[in-house]
Amino acid sequence: MIEERAPDIVEALNDMPLELAVAVLLHLAPDRAIEVLDQPGLEHESELVERMPREAAAKLLAGMSADRVADVFRQVKESDRTELLDLLEPDASANIRRLLEYPKDTAGSIMTTEFASVPSTYTVRQTLDYIRHVESTRETVYAIYVLDPLSQSLVKTVSLRRLVAGDLDAPVVSVARPGRLITAAPLMDREDIARLISKYDLLAVPVVERGRVIGIVTVDDVIDAIVQESTEDVQKFGGMAAIDEPYLEVGFWQMMKKRGGWLCALFLSEMLTASAMQGYEGELEKAVVLTLFIPLIMSSGGNSGSQATSLLIRALALRELQIRDWWRVALREIPNGLALGTMLGLVGVVRISLWQYLGFYDYGEHWLLIASTVGVALIGIVMFGSLTGSMLPFILQRIGFDPASASAPFVATLVDVTGLVIYFSVASLILRGTLL
Amino acid sequence: MIEERAPDIVEALNDMPLELAVAVLLHLAPDRAIEVLDQPGLEHESELVERMPREAAAKLLAGMSADRVADVFRQVKESDRTELLDLLEPDASANIRRLLEYPKDTAGSIMTTEFASVPSTYTVRQTLDYIRHVESTRETVYAIYVLDPLSQSLVKTVSLRRLVAGDLDAPVVSVARPGRLITAAPLMDREDIARLISKYDLLAVPVVERGRVIGIVTVDDVIDAIVQESTEDVQKFGGMAAIDEPYLEVGFWQMMKKRGGWLCALFLSEMLTASAMQGYEGELEKAVVLTLFIPLIMSSGGNSGSQATSLLIRALALRELQIRDWWRVALREIPNGLALGTMLGLVGVVRISLWQYLGFYDYGEHWLLIASTVGVALIGIVMFGSLTGSMLPFILQRIGFDPASASAPFVATLVDVTGLVIYFSVASLILRGTLL
Numbered sequence: 089m090i091e092e093r094a095p096d097i098v099e100a101l102n103d104m105p106l107e108l109a110v111a112v113l114l115h116l117a118p119d120r121a122i123e124v125l126d127q128p129g130l131e132h133e134s135e136l137v138e139r140m141p142r143e144a145a146a147k148l149l150a151g152m153s154a155d156r157v158a159d160v161f162r163q164v165k166e167s168d169r170t171e172l173l174d175l176l177e178p179d180a181s182a183n184i185r186r187l188l189e190y191p192k193d194t195a196g197s198i199m200t201t202e203f204a205s206v207p208s209t210y211t212v213r214q215t216l217d218y219i220r221h222v223e224s225t226r227e228t229v230y231a232i233y234v235l236d237p238l239s240q241s242l243v244k245t246v247s248l249r250r251l252v253a254g255d256l257d258a259p260v261v262s263v264a265r266p267g268r269l270i271t272a273a274p275l276m277d278r279e280d281i282a283r284l285i286s287k288y289d290l291l292a293v294p295v296v297e298r299g300r301v302i303g304i305v306t307v308d309d310v311i312d313a314i315v316q317e318s319t320e321d322v323q324k325f326g327g328m329a330a331i332d333e334p335y336l337e338v339g340f341w342q343m344m345k346k347r348g349g350w351l352c353a354l355f356l357s358e359m360l361t362a363s364a365m366q367g368y369e370g371e372l373e374k375a376v377v378l379t380l381f382i383p384l385i386m387s388s389g390g391n392s393g394s395q396a397t398s399l400l401i402r403a404l405a406l407r408e409l410q411i412r413d414w415w416r417v418a419l420r421e422i423p424n425g426l427a428l429g430t431m432l433g434l435v436g437v438v439r440i441s442l443w444q445y446l447g448f449y450d451y452g453e454h455w456l457l458i459a460s461t462v463g464v465a466l467i468g469i470v471m472f473g474s475l476t477g478s479m480l481p482f483i484l485q486r487i488g489f490d491p492a493s494a495s496a497p498f499v500a501t502l503v504d505v506t507g508l509v510i511y512f513s514v515a516s517l518i519l520r521g522t523l524l
Numbered sequence: 525m526i527e528e529r530a531p532d533i534v535e536a537l538n539d540m541p542l543e544l545a546v547a548v549l550l551h552l553a554p555d556r557a558i559e560v561l562d563q564p565g566l567e568h569e570s571e572l573v574e575r576m577p578r579e580a581a582a583k584l585l586a587g588m589s590a591d592r593v594a595d596v597f598r599q600v601k602e603s604d605r606t607e608l609l610d611l612l613e614p615d616a617s618a619n620i621r622r623l624l625e626y627p628k629d630t631a632g633s634i635m636t637t638e639f640a641s642v643p644s645t646y647t648v649r650q651t652l653d654y655i656r657h658v659e660s661t662r663e664t665v666y667a668i669y670v671l672d673p674l675s676q677s678l679v680k681t682v683s684l685r686r687l688v689a690g691d692l693d694a695p696v697v698s699v700a701r702p703g704r705l706i707t708a709a710p711l712m713d714r715e716d717i718a719r720l721i722s723k724y725d726l727l728a729v730p731v732v733e734r735g736r737v738i739g740i741v742t743v744d745d746v747i748d749a750i751v752q753e754s755t756e757d758v759q760k761f762g763g764m765a766a767i768d769e770p771y772l773e774v775g776f777w778q779m780m781k782k783r784g785g786w787l788c789a790l791f792l793s794e795m796l797t798a799s800a801m802q803g804y805e806g807e808l809e810k811a812v813v814l815t816l817f818i819p820l821i822m823s824s825g826g827n828s829g830s831q832a833t834s835l836l837i838r839a840l841a842l843r844e845l846q847i848r849d850w851w852r853v854a855l856r857e858i859p860n861g862l863a864l865g866t867m868l869g870l871v872g873v874v875r876i877s878l879w880q881y882l883g884f885y886d887y888g889e890h891w892l893l894i895a896s897t898v899g900v901a902l903i904g905i906v907m908f909g910s911l912t913g914s915m916l917p918f919i920l921q922r923i924g925f926d927p928a929s930a931s932a933p934f935v936a937t938l939v940d941v942t943g944l945v946i947y948f949s950v951a952s953l954i955l956r957g958t959l960l
Binding site: 092093095129216219220223224228229230248249250252253267268270282285286287288289291307308310311312314315317318319321322323325326327328331334335336340343344347348350351352354355356358359361362365366369372373376379380381382383384386387388390391392394395396397398399400401402403406408409413416417420423424427428431432435436439449470495496497500501504508 | 528529531565652655656659660664665666684685686688689703704706718721722723724725727743744746747748750751753754755757758759761762763764767770771772776779780783784786787788790791792794795797798801802805808809812815816817818819820822823824826827828830831832833834835836837838839842844845849852853856859860863864867868871872875885906931932933936937940944
């Protein structure tokens, strides 16, 4: 086990029954167990800690990094939480309580409070001595925060590489990164922090409150955050509530809750299609042939809408577009939709004509009018689908929702009812006096 | 401009016309211009370089990091490429030519060749001296590669933090990371490298060929890769080919190509619904009331399928599941689908009964049989949708495609035809002798 890296031990533990994993953890050297518990990939970490003897748990928690301890406590039962917190040193316990107050997915909730900082009066040599001293107790020492000795407020950031390359007797600020400080507020969303770290190629961002550094968010926290966000985005786009556990570990009832809610909501909205169809009962009875193309036409609207939505969700998430750009998008989607619709419309007309001509099916004497109805309706529906699909993420963001809540099924449902109305309106225009 | 950080200059340049951006770049101090060109966020970098006087371009390219120069060359016109390569030093030019040979999105294509390495005979002090010396010319010095002095093969990896904390006169290997080496092969996919870096919390992974380090992939390359992959995944899930430019910069014809291809393919497959409907012409004419629920029933199949697909795409992408787990997923999705379908079926029966009872619509004397048809069909369709949606990513992966090509519209199309068949089969079972 000595030669195994902690992430590999984590994978083995994740595959074990909880009781066995607890036994393994208690059997490891404490330093090693702490290293393993500190890994973000470890699952059920709070259940593991809850099943340990209180004394042993307290010892391990005391050694873990503060952000990870906060993660554990976030999932621990309320009753166990107080009991475990009381076993910690008063300082540590107060620190954890403070971290637990930040809302989920904010800088405050993912930051670590163990970072390296020195007063601005230090030299490069003094700073290096300090780093040597604290290296083993800090999550990262690659970014060092230079504080004003009196106010303790953040003055500059120094990278370890520049520090190592610097003149030993020069003041530490001489090797500081030039330019304005890049900092995050405690309530900043983790996605925005990820963007900051990625844009400026940072290894850590200091979280600053009233001028003071209260913690740092490191690049590996951010990678985990990005991966988790994209999982959530894909799941939401698939039309369900996001789940934060691996597929095989989600229980039956939880899965029902995550999927059933949206599925029911979509089903109820989609019932409007039945009502819309009832409104066209007369047309349907006169021209049953029209029903043949309903699935085809509706799905084309949904598909074009889902394409546009996926494009816009990402463009908004990556901040390529702002809410105020909605009209620029609309001005692009209308011609896009018209062109795509015309394309599908032509294919549709050719298909109907071909079937009629080759004798695969007889659409009756007015087959050309029926083909025209399908063609014209497709233009309208694809255009409407593209426009709706592209505007939905803007509307959701405007009214305060995550634009990524705009799912493919959501768009399809929105487009379906209108699609039917467009189809039957076109039909009554073109077929009036003949079939209708 | 001195106080501006390079990524902020990049943002300004991205918003300028190309000619102006070139003028700004040529006006900056060369070091500064190189720093700006090295930023991965800079758009149209190859057009910018192509528009510069050849001499100036060569000077800037010579200063840029090798992976970034390779990025530029990858997009430069063939004719300009040779001309520009010839302006570089022979060594640098050979290096770039080698990088250009690696396929897109592999370790080789995103690695940088400027990394820090020392022979294993060095002490900590010698290594620190070396780092001080090369710091400004290496993309990262946080990971230092210890090589066998004879074979040049990789022996150990040392982190700068452990080096700084180490005993100056001890051999460098004494502060090396324990455990087995984490390395990447040159043709490894960037997604797998991202997983490696994220799992082991690394700042860089060495790319090793026949035992020798030929380059490194750093954490910031990986963040860019992850963000780009998730954009592609969402777009593909939306049912279109992935685009790698911001939404507003994609031209009309390119957009048509990316969206039109899939839209047409889906449309052509969806035409099978029209054929399926033709097969049930007799039933349709006898019971027009059945058509009212076609959109509702088809969309429920598509929605449940799209949920299952989004779940499985991510589970496969995150390697939570392997292909061989398909049957475990199937065994979960069948009961999930049955339960979700029963739920929707009940809602459907209640809706029809309610409308009948409240007099909103008259479904005729056999309304209860119609309601039962809808209810039973929904159970079958939602179950079939969940199963199809969950198996599709496995099938795609099995036949060598990216499971993320399984889009919501793709699944909906697959489910639609079968949905119609299920609906009409249930109808003919339940309604035979009454309506049919």
